[in-house]
Amino acid sequence: MKQQTILIAGLGLIGGSIARAIRNFSDHKLIGFDVDESTLKYAKETGIISYYDTNLQHVAQRADIIILAAPITETINMIQKLDQVEFPKQVIVTDTASVKGAILTAAQQINNPNITFIGGHPMAGSHKRGVEASKAHLFENAIYVLSPLDYEAEEQIEVIKSVLATTKCKFLVLKPEEHDEMTGVISHFPHLIASSLVHQAKKWERTHAYLPNLAAGGFRDITRIASSNPQMWQDIFHHNQSKMSYFLEDWIEEMSHLKLLIETNEKNEILNYLDSAKKYRDGLSKKEQGAIPSFYDVYVDIHDQSGAIAKVVQILADENFSIKNIEILEVREGITGVLRLSFHTQKEQIESSKKLTSLGYETMIQN
Numbered sequence: 154m155k156q157q158t159i160l161i162a163g164l165g166l167i168g169g170s171i172a173r174a175i176r177n178f179s180d181h182k183l184i185g186f187d188v189d190e191s192t193l194k195y196a197k198e199t200g201i202i203s204y205y206d207t208n209l210q211h212v213a214q215r216a217d218i219i220i221l222a223a224p225i226t227e228t229i230n231m232i233q234k235l236d237q238v239e240f241p242k243q244v245i246v247t248d249t250a251s252v253k254g255a256i257l258t259a260a261q262q263i264n265n266p267n268i269t270f271i272g273g274h275p276m277a278g279s280h281k282r283g284v285e286a287s288k289a290h291l292f293e294n295a296i297y298v299l300s301p302l303d304y305e306a307e308e309q310i311e312v313i314k315s316v317l318a319t320t321k322c323k324f325l326v327l328k329p330e331e332h333d334e335m336t337g338v339i340s341h342f343p344h345l346i347a348s349s350l351v352h353q354a355k356k357w358e359r360t361h362a363y364l365p366n367l368a369a370g371g372f373r374d375i376t377r378i379a380s381s382n383p384q385m386w387q388d389i390f391h392h393n394q395s396k397m398s399y400f401l402e403d404w405i406e407e408m409s410h411l412k413l414l415i416e417t418n419e420k421n422e423i424l425n426y427l428d429s430a431k432k433y434r435d436g437l438s439k440k441e442q443g444a445i446p447s448f449y450d451v452y453v454d455i456h457d458q459s460g461a462i463a464k465v466v467q468i469l470a471d472e473n474f475s476i477k478n479i480e481i482l483e484v485r486e487g488i489t490g491v492l493r494l495s496f497h498t499q500k501e502q503i504e505s506s507k508k509l510t511s512l513g514y515e516t517m518i519q520n
């Protein structure tokens with residue numbers, strides 16, 4: 154494909170990560186727009202983009218492809234603004250918003266004959282925000298949903314795929330309705346629950362002031378996403394409101410069932426409930442093509458001594474194991490902590506665990 158001029162409008166975590174991947178793995182020219190000038194300056198100074206403008210309509214006229222990566226409400230505003238632009242040529246516009254129904258509804262109103270709109274949503278992210286948190290490899294192996302406005306725009310869909318393939322993502326084409334239902338279940342609703350669990354802990358802290366000190370791995374794992382950007386999540390809930398309301402009703406019904414099991418102390422039924430959840434959860438991480446990237450975790454007990462973590466990492470690096478993620482789950486003064494090492498393949502998981510065990514480390518494997 155010939156060199157394209159790609160405008161990233163919204164150079165935060167997601168826009169910045171896409172820009173970094175395109176910059177690292179193609180010859181395309183990257184230009185930027187953002188309402189925050191310090192973000193634009195940072196992106197220019199660090200070489201993520203080669204040019205920027207603080208006027209969307211001006212800078213859009215230079216582009217062949219426009220990637221909108223701002224909050225959902227702002228993305229809708231930008232679609233409306235782009236509709237007014239006199240483009241000197243045909244442009245492809247895509248977005249990254251976490252909800253697709255509202256975006257495609259806005260795209261349907263486009264009258265500008267020079268715009269082909271293809272909705273997009275990379276299914277990976279972080280609880281961090283802003284260009285400084287962006288990473289070229291953020292979407293590696295992640296599902297990247299495309300929701301084209303016009304399925305017959307095959308040539309433009311291929312162009313977008315080819316540009317975004319620099320992120321090393323896996324594409325999945327979905328209708329906005331099915332996207333919003335699926336991400337509602339697997340991404341948006343869990344966020345609501347994570348926030349509500351934090352609220353419950355906060356409420357009970359009034360009774361037990363020492364309670365936060367008991368928050369160990371489990372609470373931290375299940376509530377990590379509650380530390381994400383509140384504005385972004387409010388925007389997501391607002392635009393996926395009807396689905397969220399439906400899932401809440403569904404959840405309340407599920408909780409009533411669970412309440413009954415607990416109140417009647419149905420041991421076998423509770424065991425079955427937990428067991429079938431475990432089986433389904435364990436199966437999710439084995440599905441290579443699933444929406445959840447497959448990670449194979451090894452838990453290593455480490456002692457709280459300086460250099461202990463670096464030593465484990467060095468042992469695995471010497472054996473050429475490629476660690477995809479490292480997390481320190483608990484390190485408290487003077488006692489054993491746990492290191493979670495994530496690998497992309499089961500082979501690496503098993504072999505790295507064997508290597509560490511042979512050197513006297515206590516390890517545990519979990520998928």
Ligand SMILES: NC(=O)c1ccc[n+]([C@@H]2O[C@H](COP(=O)([O-])OP(=O)(O)OC[C@H]3O[C@@H](n4cnc5c(N)ncnc54)[C@H](O)[C@@H]3O)[C@@H](O)[C@H]2O)c1
Binds near residue numbers: 163187188282284382
């Ligand atoms: N964070 C995630 O995990 C994640 C994952 C996938 C998709 N998304 C979606 O991607 C989009 C961006 O999210 P993010 O996490 O990168 O947020 P972010 O806060 O890191 O970045 C958003 C950027 O958009 C800019 N911006 C705000 N209003 C703007 C406007 N009117 N015009 C131009 N720029 C504007 C901000 O200055 C910021 O640089 C959102 O629509 C979000 O739903 C987020």
Ligand SMILES: O=C(O)C(=O)C[C@]1(C(=O)O)C=C[C@@H](O)C=C1
Binds near residue numbers: 279340
């Ligand atoms: O990794 C995280 O912290 C995320 O929450 C990322 C996550 C998700 O997995 O739910 C959140 C919102 C996006 O639209 C896509 C991905």
